[in-house]
Amino acid sequence: MDKTLIKGVQLLQMLVESAQPWSVSGLAKAMGLQTSNVHRTLQTWRELGFVSQSKSTSEYQCTLKLFEWGCQVAGSFDVKRTSREYLLDLARSSQETIHLSVIDGNEIVYIDKIDSPQPVRAYSEVGGRAPAHCVATGKALLAYQDSQALNELAQPLPSFTLNTFTSLESLEAELETIRVRGYATNVEEWREGVRGLGAVIFDQHGIAVAAVGLSAPANRLSDERMKQLGQSVCETAEKITKALGGRTKQSKTVTKN
Numbered sequence: 001m002d003k004t005l006i007k008g009v010q011l012l013q014m015l016v017e018s019a020q021p022w023s024v025s026g027l028a029k030a031m032g033l034q035t036s037n038v039h040r041t042l043q044t045w046r047e048l049g050f051v052s053q054s055k056s057t058s059e060y061q062c063t064l065k066l067f068e069w070g071c072q073v074a075g076s077f078d079v080k081r082t083s084r085e086y087l088l089d090l091a092r093s094s095q096e097t098i099h100l101s102v103i104d105g106n107e108i109v110y111i112d113k114i115d116s117p118q119p120v121r122a123y124s125e126v127g128g129r130a131p132a133h134c135v136a137t138g139k140a141l142l143a144y145q146d147s148q149a150l151n152e153l154a155q156p157l158p159s160f161t162l163n164t165f166t167s168l169e170s171l172e173a174e175l176e177t178i179r180v181r182g183y184a185t186n187v188e189e190w191r192e193g194v195r196g197l198g199a200v201i202f203d204q205h206g207i208a209v210a211a212v213g214l215s216a217p218a219n220r221l222s223d224e225r226m227k228q229l230g231q232s233v234c235e236t237a238e239k240i241t242k243a244l245g246g247r248t249k250q251s252k253t254v255t256k257n
Contacts, residue, residue: 007033008041012050016066021059079201079210080112083240087114087212090236094229096220099124099213101137101198103145106153108138108211116216124215130190133157133171134164136198137211140184143175144200144208150175163189183230183237184211188218195221197230199237202246209246212237 014031015022024042028035042060045051051060083100091098091114100112107129124130132138133153142150150168157166165171178184186196196215200208214233221229241247 007031007037008044011038011041012045012062012066015051015060015062021054021057021061023057023059027060079203079240079244082243083112083201083210083212086236086239086243087112090212090214090232091116094214094232096214096216096229097124099137099215101135101141101211101213102209103132103138103141103211104129106132108132108135108141111210118220131158131160134160134186134189135213136184136186136196136215137213138184138198139171139174139178139186140198140200140211140213141208142171143178143184144202160190161188161192163187165189181230182234185226185230186215193218195226197226197233199230199234201237201240201244203241204245204247206247209244210240212240 011027011031011033014027022030024035024039027033027042028038031038042051042053046053046060049065050063052063053060079102080100087098087100095116095118097116098114099110101108101110103109110124110126110128110130113124113126130138132142134157150172153168153171155168157164157168157171159166165174183197183199186194186198188195194215195218196213198211198213201210201212203209212233214229
């Protein structure tokens, strides 16, 4: 195990559980650590946004970043439970594979899935990951991230097929199209022969917490059928948003730094 990491997390836990500001020397004494090590660790947590330092007392305390992360984790479980019946409806009407995804950095994670009953179908698995910039649910979620999140994507963007967006500028233009249209498309951008659609689910704070996705072999998703199913995916995402007590995309604005 990484002892340095463990001590760093234990120090952060101390700040969380005490619910009060601490000086470097106070924390060092309470935890039996070297003052220099505590100072270095606190500076790292501060740079990452988890703690703040008072200008007047130089003491440290936790920010709301842990709370925000906790809300996102809790929200992902709530959205999975709430979404299930709507995903089943979409699966029955479309006869294609349906996903529920959340974003984690530059990737999406599939947290639920309903397989298409058809013998030829798109492959994925619950717990699996995919690059956010080239799958429909990932692009849908990226469309509602702030500019800092986009700037943290690797540049040039990793390429998987000839259709993958590889520059941030082209991806940003695509994200603007998604916000206007209401849903994202994946036109063989991650895997050749597979197309997809995705639309975002918002929580009560207007935060994009997950996305509904549909994927299928490209020969079953013509441009015309993608338009039709795109609306269905949108409607499903909006139903889930309302069931969560959230705000739909029409009232959501994108935060720009």
